Structure formats: C-alpha cells, structure tokens
Amino acid sequence: MLILGGTAEARELAGELVARGVRVVSSLAGRVARPRLPEGEVRVGGFGGVDGLARWLAEHDTGAVVDATHPFAERIGANAAEATRRAGVPLLRLARPGWQPEPGDVWHWVDDLGDAAARLPALGRRVFLTSGRQGLAAFAGLDALWFLIRCVDPPGPPLPRAHEILLDRGPYTVDSERSLLRDHRIEVLVTKDSGGTHTDAKLRAARELGLPVVVVRRPPRPEAETVGTVGEAVEWVLNR
Known part of the structure; x- marks a missing residue:
C-alpha cells in the first residue's frame, strides 16, 4: 500500500503496518532537506501530477492509499483523490483534528x-x-x-x-x-x-x-473517507 506522508502520523502509521507484515511504500514530497524517514520502503519526489500517480498505482499493483499529508498540502490531496478514482484504488484520508480555542485564547x-x-x-x-x-x-x-x-x-x-x-x-x-x-x-x-x-x-x-x-484556516479538501487517528487508519487498512 502507499502512504502519502511527511507527517508524524504518516511515520507512525508506516511503523504500525510494517510491524503487522503489510508492505508499505511511503512517499515524501522532498521539500525538507533532512526528513525523518518512516519504516518500510520510501520514495522521495513527485509523481508527475494526477496521470503520473495513477500510472504508479497501476504499475505497482497498489491495494490502497492513505493520504496522511499535512492539512495544508492541497495539491497532493487533490491529485490523490483523482488518481485513486481513475485507478480504482481505495483512498483514506488520515487528518489530525484541527485546533480549537480554549478559555483565555x-x-x-x-x-x-x-x-x-x-x-x-x-x-x-x-x-x-x-x-x-x-x-x-x-x-x-x-x-x-x-x-x-x-x-x-x-x-x-x-x-x-x-x-x-x-x-x-x-x-x-x-x-x-x-x-x-x-x-x-x-x-x-x-x-x-x-x-x-x-x-x-x-x-x-x-x-x-x-x-x-x-x-x-485549513483549505478545503476533496471528499474522501476520513479518520482522525493512526489506530483507525490501521484498522481500515487491515480490513481491506
């Protein structure tokens, strides 16, 4: 499966899935000079837009995609939604909950x-x-x-x-x-x-x-099945 990563949640998810015997490829955008690498296979750099990502999914017989990118990574989120639709691959969005003001803020x-x-x-x-x-x-x-x-x-x-x-x-x-x-x-x-x-x-x-x-505020993202925790994402992957 493919994890679109770069976040702490993406690294945690990769570690949990690798420990359970799932073959994971984590994709990093390459914008950080010394990224913290997750467990499992890692690729760095873009796919070449929607067409390139859809082709990669087909060529690698990808069973599922988890978009665990930063909440403000608008382009890859949109590309993932369209590419998985074209390739017929299930997509899950792992989105950490946003901040909420508390008394005194x-x-x-x-x-x-x-x-x-x-x-x-x-x-x-x-x-x-x-x-x-x-x-x-x-x-x-x-x-x-x-x-x-x-x-x-x-x-x-x-x-x-x-x-x-x-x-x-x-x-x-x-x-x-x-x-x-x-x-x-x-x-x-x-x-x-x-x-x-x-x-x-x-x-x-x-x-x-x-x-x-x-x-x-966070930018809008394409509609997709969404969870807020790594545990929920692990359960989704294992139940595919």
Missing part, C-alpha cells in the same frame, strides 16, 4: 497568509511567524514589523525586511515556547491550523501570556 481566524499579514499591524509589532517557509512573501512588505521566523529549512526570498530566522523542528514544550516568546518580546503569533500535539505548545504559551494568535 485570543484567536483571529483568517483564510490565508495574505489575510494574516493584513491583520498584523493592528495586533502587534513583534511577530512570531510559524507558518512554514512557503508563502513568506505575504509578509515581505510589512517594514514596520519585526519577525521571528521559525522553520525547518532556510527560507528563500522575499522575506520581511526586519527578521530573524530560527531553524528548528518540534515537538516543543510549553516551557521552551514561553521562554522563546518572552526572550524575543513577541506580541503576536501567526500559525496555520496544523492540529495535533506536535506543535501546539506555542498556543498554550501564548494563552498563558495573553498574546493574540492569528490562525490560518
């Missing part, structure tokens, strides 16, 4: 990074930007603001004029996130609704410090 929901950038001047001048290295051009024109930009790999231009790059990857702790916010005198946090517990410590730290958070 000051969240501002937006539809995309452009909307997030437009909100910032009214919320604070020192920004902790944790939306990844894609799409940073949306913030490049905000010369009056200062940005702490955290991502796994170095981002390319254009970037905000006043910024500091922090190369790091989770999971993080509330204590470390609280210290980071305080040390850099952060006034507002920007994040995508990635969901899960891998990077949610920043939200709890912001809540404790009373900081506003700009949260980018």
Whole structure:
C-alpha cells in the first residue's frame, strides 16, 4: 500500500503496518532537506501530477492509499483523490483534528497568509511567524514589523525586511515556547491550523501570556473517507 506522508502520523502509521507484515511504500514530497524517514520502503519526489500517480498505482499493483499529508498540502490531496478514482484504488484520508480555542485564547481566524499579514499591524509589532517557509512573501512588505521566523529549512526570498530566522523542528514544550516568546518580546503569533500535539505548545504559551494568535484556516479538501487517528487508519487498512 502507499502512504502519502511527511507527517508524524504518516511515520507512525508506516511503523504500525510494517510491524503487522503489510508492505508499505511511503512517499515524501522532498521539500525538507533532512526528513525523518518512516519504516518500510520510501520514495522521495513527485509523481508527475494526477496521470503520473495513477500510472504508479497501476504499475505497482497498489491495494490502497492513505493520504496522511499535512492539512495544508492541497495539491497532493487533490491529485490523490483523482488518481485513486481513475485507478480504482481505495483512498483514506488520515487528518489530525484541527485546533480549537480554549478559555483565555485570543484567536483571529483568517483564510490565508495574505489575510494574516493584513491583520498584523493592528495586533502587534513583534511577530512570531510559524507558518512554514512557503508563502513568506505575504509578509515581505510589512517594514514596520519585526519577525521571528521559525522553520525547518532556510527560507528563500522575499522575506520581511526586519527578521530573524530560527531553524528548528518540534515537538516543543510549553516551557521552551514561553521562554522563546518572552526572550524575543513577541506580541503576536501567526500559525496555520496544523492540529495535533506536535506543535501546539506555542498556543498554550501564548494563552498563558495573553498574546493574540492569528490562525490560518485549513483549505478545503476533496471528499474522501476520513479518520482522525493512526489506530483507525490501521484498522481500515487491515480490513481491506
């Protein structure tokens, strides 16, 4: 079976299935220089669009596909839905639940990074930007603001004029996130609704410090059978 991966859930799912004797191929997009590799077979890089993925599924006699990509990986999600339909291969979407505000949170929901950038001047001048290295051009024109930009790999231009790059990857702790916010005198946090517990410590730290958070909503995905946990995905695969 094929796992479209790159997430912690995808790695966990691959490990669970390999332990049960399932032949698994995990596909990684190749956007991270040093990805954490799952158990089982691994391929890196694109398939060549819908046609290429449909052809790969047929050539490898694939029994099922689990799309366990990041909630914001729109293109591969759409390609997977169409390619599996053409190839007649069952598709499951493994989507970690999105974040929900709790008492004390000051969240501002937006539809995309452009909307997030437009909100910032009214919320604070020192920004902790944790939306990844894609799409940073949306913030490049905000010369009056200062940005702490955290991502796994170095981002390319254009970037905000006043910024500091922090190369790091989770999971993080509330204590470390609280210290980071305080040390850099952060006034507002920007994040995508990635969901899960891998990077949610920043939200709890912001809540404790009373900081506003700009949260980018998840993009719509094609309709597909969907589960929220690795255990449910394992059961689905084993019952195919």
